[in-house]
Amino acid sequence: MSEPTKQATNTGPAAAAGPAAPEPLLRVTDLAKHFPITKGLLKRKVGAVQAVDGLSFDVRPGETLGVVGESGCGKSTMGRLVTRLLEPTGGSVEFEGRDITHLSTGQLRPMRRDVQMIFQDPYGSLNPRHTIGGIVATPFRLQGVTPEGGVKKEVQRLLELVGLNPEHYNRYPHEFSGGQRQRIGIARALALKPKLVVADEPVSALDVSIQAQVVNLLDDLQDELGLTYVIIAHDLSVIRHVSDRIAVMYLGKIVELADRDALYAAPMHPYTKALLSAVPVPDPKRRGGKSDRILLKGDVPSPIAPPSGCRFHTRCWKATEVCRTTEPQLVELAPGHRTACHHPENAADQQPQDAAKPLAPAASPAAPGQ
Numbered sequence: 001m002s003e004p005t006k007q008a009t010n011t012g013p014a015a016a017a018g019p020a021a022p023e024p025l026l027r028v029t030d031l032a033k034h035f036p037i038t039k040g041l042l043k044r045k046v047g048a049v050q051a052v053d054g055l056s057f058d059v060r061p062g063e064t065l066g067v068v069g070e071s072g073c074g075k076s077t078m079g080r081l082v083t084r085l086l087e088p089t090g091g092s093v094e095f096e097g098r099d100i101t102h103l104s105t106g107q108l109r110p111m112r113r114d115v116q117m118i119f120q121d122p123y124g125s126l127n128p129r130h131t132i133g134g135i136v137a138t139p140f141r142l143q144g145v146t147p148e149g150g151v152k153k154e155v156q157r158l159l160e161l162v163g164l165n166p167e168h169y170n171r172y173p174h175e176f177s178g179g180q181r182q183r184i185g186i187a188r189a190l191a192l193k194p195k196l197v198v199a200d201e202p203v204s205a206l207d208v209s210i211q212a213q214v215v216n217l218l219d220d221l222q223d224e225l226g227l228t229y230v231i232i233a234h235d236l237s238v239i240r241h242v243s244d245r246i247a248v249m250y251l252g253k254i255v256e257l258a259d260r261d262a263l264y265a266a267p268m269h270p271y272t273k274a275l276l277s278a279v280p281v282p283d284p285k286r287r288g289g290k291s292d293r294i295l296l297k298g299d300v301p302s303p304i305a306p307p308s309g310c311r312f313h314t315r316c317w318k319a320t321e322v323c324r325t326t327e328p329q330l331v332e333l334a335p336g337h338r339t340a341c342h343h344p345e346n347a348a349d350q351q352p353q354d355a356a357k358p359l360a361p362a363a364s365p366a367a368p369g370q
Contacts, residue, residue, distance in 0.1 A: 023097065024058035025196055025228050026082060031055040031091035033077050037304065050303045051077040053252040054091070056330065059196070064222065064229040066243030066260070068236060068275070070300055074252040075232045076120070079198045082230065083117045084108055095196070113143060116189040120201040122181035126173040132159070132184050133169035139191040158187040163217060179210035183217070190221065198230045203238060215242055236279050240264060245336075248272045251311040252303055254330060258337040266346040268339040270316050310342065318343045322354040 032055075034048040052074040059065045067075050080086040082093055084100060092101045100111055119125035126135055136155045140147060147154035156166035162183040173181055182202065189197055202218065203211040215238060221227060233239050239246055246263050248256040248271065256269040267273045274294040296315045301307050307314050313323035322342050330340040333347040342351040 022061050024094075025061045025096060026059040026230070027094040028058065028082060029056050029092045029094075031078070031081055031093065032089045033074075033081055033086060034089045047304055050252050050306060052081060053306070055249075055252075055254055056091075057247055057254065057257060059228060059230060061195075061228055062222075062226060063244040064231060064242055066239035066246040067230065067232045067249060068234060068239045068246060069249035071234065072300060072303070073249040074303070075234075075249055076200050078249070079117065079200045079230065079232050083115050083198050084111075085117065109143070113139075113145075113192040114195045116192070116194040116197050118182075118185055118189050118197060118199040118202050121205055122178055122185055123173060125185055126181060128173055131170050131172055132164075132176070135173070135184060136188045136191060139188065143192060145192065154191075155187075158191060159184075161190070161221070162187045177210075178206050179214060182206060182214055186214075186217070186221070190225070193225070194227070196228045196230070198232070200232045201234070202231065204233065204235065211238065218242065236275060248275070251300060251306055253311060253340065255312065255340045256338065257330065258334075258339075262334070262337050268333060268337065268344040268347050269312075269341045270318050270343075270345060271312050273345050310340070320351070320354045322351045 031052060032050075033052040034050050036045045037047040037049065038044060039046045055078060057065070067078065069075055077086065081088050084093070084103070088101055092099055094100065095111060095115060100108065103111070126132075130138075133152065133155050136158055137151050139145075140151050140154070152169065156169055159166045159169070164180060164183055164187070168175075173184065176184065182205075186202075199218065203214050206214060218229070218231075219242060222229060229242070231239070231242055240260060243260050246256075246258060246260055247254050248263075248269065250271050256263065256267065256272045258268075263272065264276065267276055274296055277292055277294045294317070298315055301311065301314055307324075308327075309325050310316070310319070310323040310328050313319040316323065320343065326342070328340040328342050328350070330338050332338050333344060333350075339347070342354070343349050
């Protein structure tokens with residue numbers, strides 16, 4: 001389990017590093033990805049999907065950054081951008097102090113050893129025509145690396161490391177369960193001893209009874225191999241279990257970035273508070289009692305034409321005129337706790353002169369028993 005002692009106090013590129021603070025392994029500044037929308041035979045551009053629009057954060061060696069948000073908020077796109085599986089539209093990505101934002105395929109090849117990705121679908125990411133031995137050995141072949149003792153011996157060691165029988169080297173993916181297939185994907189990601197692993201919803205496609213096993217495996221591997229993680233998920237309980245710091249995304253932007261304990265104890269952004277209020281509490285004594293759940297009205301706006309000002313203002317119960325007209329910046333409102341909100345929870349109001357002019361209410365607490 002990742003302990004709070006590992007977390008960094010600095011939470012963004014703008015934060016001043018203390019003398020003892022390690023340099024970030026990964027630094028992302030104003031990262032953006034817009035997918036063009038074309039029309040007609042000439043593929044004329046008529047718009048763009050703003051999947052990611054101005055992300056800034058860093059990840060320090062040995063820590064786990066959790067990224068959480070609703071489906072469609074840009075989490076997976078962000079993961080593919082920092083691993084350079086997608087070309088960014090704007091901003092920069094630095095790995096170990098080197099700008100990798102626009103490196104060519106050939107220039108990226110050495111970096112691929114240090115940055116790997118675990119994909120969401122444990123079956124779709126594995127070639128059904130290849131044995132698991134061939135799948136896990138693929139990174140060695142692509143990088144021209146011959147491990148000590150030979151490829152087969154190293155692949156079998158990796159299979160054993162992730163809890164699989166090394167004698168199953170010649171079996172095919174369809175012969176394994178979903179949890180076992182995800183372990184194969186983890187073994188492949190670890191083959192070249194990476195420094196940073198981006199895990200895109202690594203347990204969301206698995207049975208609930210298997211999720212804890214895979215999460216604990218990732219935890220143990222981090223302790224044993226000194227890995228740095230960026231873990232993307234929509235399950236708040238998983239994120240709380242594995243993360244040192246948590247970034248909350250909404251419609252392509254980070255709205256809150258904080259230490260795990262501070263975020264769960266005192267969320268500052270209304271969207272974070274609404275997310276946490278929806279986490280089920282398995283306590284029969286509270287069944288039928290008054291619920292503190294916040295029900296957000298309406299749907300997430302389209303990333304093709306996001307709202308002006310704060311992107312959450314169309315669903316926020318605290319929204320005022322300034323929220324509609326002025327975009328809030330991600331600023332540090334408490335030590336290590338950054339929030340993009342004009343009227344934050346558990347912190348001083350950033351626009352008190354505007355608080356008396358609320359817009360129409362967009363959310364409300366649930367009725368008792370809901």
